[in-house]
Amino acid sequence: MTQDNVKSAVEALLFTCDKPLTIEQIKKTLDLDTLQVNSAIKALRSECEQLNRGIRVYEVAGGFQMIAAPDFTPFIKKLYKGSALDKLSRPALETLAIIAYKQPVTRLEIESLRKVNIDGMVASLLEKNLIRIAGRKKAPGRPKVYGTTRQFLEHFGLKTLDELPRIKDFPQALSEETIEPAADNSGREGNGAKKNEP
Helix, strand or coil: CCHHHHHHHHHHHHHHCCCCECHHHHHHHHCCCHHHHHHHHHHHHHHHHHCCCCEEEEEECCEEEEEECHHHHHHHHHHHCCCCCCCCCHHHHHHHHHHHHHCCEEHHHHHHHHCCCCHHHHHHHHHCCCEEEEEECCCCCCCEEEEECHHHHHHHCCCCHHHCCCHHHHHHHHHHCCCCCCECCCCCECCCCCCCCC
């Protein structure tokens, strides 16, 4: 394959796959070496940015994925506004944040921070594959400890957990972004979520 054909083949794989593809997966599928794959991805990323295309190639959760360019997020939100998407509630997000920052963490440790029972939240997050049982704590009763999954990284567009915002930066982030709660059919206020949130 020529260099252009390699780039096009990588683009086709990334476009058709709904999960991030690793370098190894691309190499095996296209029968290429690491240098060829890295070169194709670099060229594809550069081309998408230079031509201001509606998609970008991002490194996510140890692989690469085609995602809509951030500049066009308002239009995508408008397109999917009001659709019956499976969104994360504020309590679920709060529980998930505690697990992400404190992992490995027990249910009791989470409840001591949230001050409410989180059995339902944990069950929901496990079902969505955003968290996993990471083992058991060496303590009386050997309670389960929870951690995040690769699906969590994919969901929030992170390469690794090191990319989580630092807690000390939260006040600044909140002052820069206003979150408007959406009203549900009952008239109560709910919480908005990204298009691709489970």
